[in-house]
Amino acid sequence: MSATTSLRATLIGVVLSATALIPLQGTASAAPNGHAGTTAVPAAATAPVAGIEDATAHALAGSLADPSWRRQVRNAVLAEDSVDLRALTGASATSAGRRLAAGVAAADRDAAAAKGLGAGAGSLLRVRLADPSMEARLAGGTAPWVAAAPSDDDGAAITAYDSSGTAHALSADAVPDRPVLVVGVDGAKAVTEGMKVVDKALKARGLAVPAPAAEVAPTASASATGIDTTLINSVRVSDVKEPWIKGDAEIFTLVTGFGTDGKPRVDTVEMPYLNDEDTTYYPNQVLVNWSNYKYDMADAVMMEDDGDTNYQALAKAIVTVLLTITDQGAYIPLADALLDAIPASWWTDDPDYVDSWYTLARTTSGTRNGAAANGWINVSPYHVPAL
Known part of the structure; x- marks a missing residue:
């Protein structure tokens, strides 16, 4: 709106x-490899939410190289309009999902802090299918890309990541043929x-x-x-x-x-x-x-x-x-x-x-x-x- x-x-x-908070705009990169068997989502507590969402989208996209985890994510987003990402990774039996869990939990805390909400807000990050027209292709096995929910309604392009970490620019005016998962905060x-x-x-x-x-x-x-x-x-x-x-x-x-x-x-x-x-x-x-x-x-x-x-x-x-x-x-x-x-x-x-x-x-x-x-x-x- x-x-x-x-x-x-x-x-x-x-x-x-003078008390206003002016967050930096832009995107953050997620490191594909964390420590101690985890996939990190690097985002500081003071980072803007857009950067945290982008970093999480990048990390989630990389984790989807694991076929078992990709199937679990696919089934979850087809079953619900919006899926609790922390709950999904925390309950996963797949190695990729487990590696991502700690990073998602940390990103959740960072998002709450960046929105001035604190730990009491609980899990905020969600993942959903961008558009209902993508359901058939996703159910048919097409590997999805992952993007962060935009905070700029007037942006001309949307950045989405594939499982190799490559960024793709998508038009904001046309729904793409490939299914896209969206990482965003539970508004x-x-x-x-x-x-x-x-x-x-x-x-x-x-x-x-x-x-x-x-x-x-x-x-x-x-x-x-x-x-x-x-x-x-x-x-x-x-x-x-x-x-x-x-x-x-x-x-x-x-x-x-x-x-x-x-x-x-x-x-x-x-x-x-x-x-x-x-x-x-x-x-x-x-x-x-x-x-x-x-x-x-x-x-x-x-x-x-x-x-x-x-x-x-x-x-x-x-x-x-x-x-x-x-x-x-x-x-x-x-x-x-x-x-x-x-x-x-x-x-x-x-x-x-x-x-x-x-x-x-x-x-x-x-x-x-x-x-x-x-x-x-x-x-x-x-x-x-x-x-």
Whole structure:
């Protein structure tokens, strides 16, 4: 997902917080031979996720020279949409799979650290078939190449590796004849864990502790007590050209306004259902819990985890900027301040900003187009009665 090119270009020029983390872009090479019978995946904890994924893809490709291990990987990706790579290598009875296991576990830890998640995130690296049209050729025995999930939606070429370690440049615009396996981070898990990191940082500085956004039934009876909310009836993000190798989007929204204590507040809302562009979803999801806010207005900024998102850096940057804003006794839009706080890496190559909605009121109802003209939401007031 991305905003329009013109808006993205404008936002790149914003003076960003000094706390921002700017990861290096590029690829890393995986050494084909490790120590003590292992296949190493060389990636430092400070490396960007894209480099870790590329190194892991290179190492996995080399390991597929073993026919037994290649069959195991093939069967796994044909059986599931996305396969836990650490679990797959850890449980393998093949020599190639066992040699790769330690390197994959280390790469998993590096990926978690690079995303600011820590060890509690568990396994993050996954492997999947790039496109359903490749299933027949893979099942028929064609040896797959392996590529890393791209963080740059606008890239013209994709690098894939064969079992000898040779790199092949594939067009981002055309699905190749050969099956391609994709190594990437479990975006849904990363967003869930990342929201915990952001929430913890906001709580520590008194900038809100949101309860998890919940689906509620629009037919529930109203009561004289309870909470007023704004419900997302439907949502759609515009069609944007993406490479064939790109997987599902991992979307979340940051709702911001002034809390009841007069301090700026940010509530995080996960949107795991919002996978595809140019598709309308009907989530019946609470977007704003008005009991959290002093004024009857709030802003919403929709973002996507595009791979190299570092949630610790994001949380630190948001906190740093919002703590400089004080309540002036009237509603002040905070979406621009939040956008200014976003780390610089989010505006470099991978457009993680999706869209934003200003001045959503407690009484707002109907369809609202986003400020970036990249999507719309249909909302309505909804009273959640007390139990």
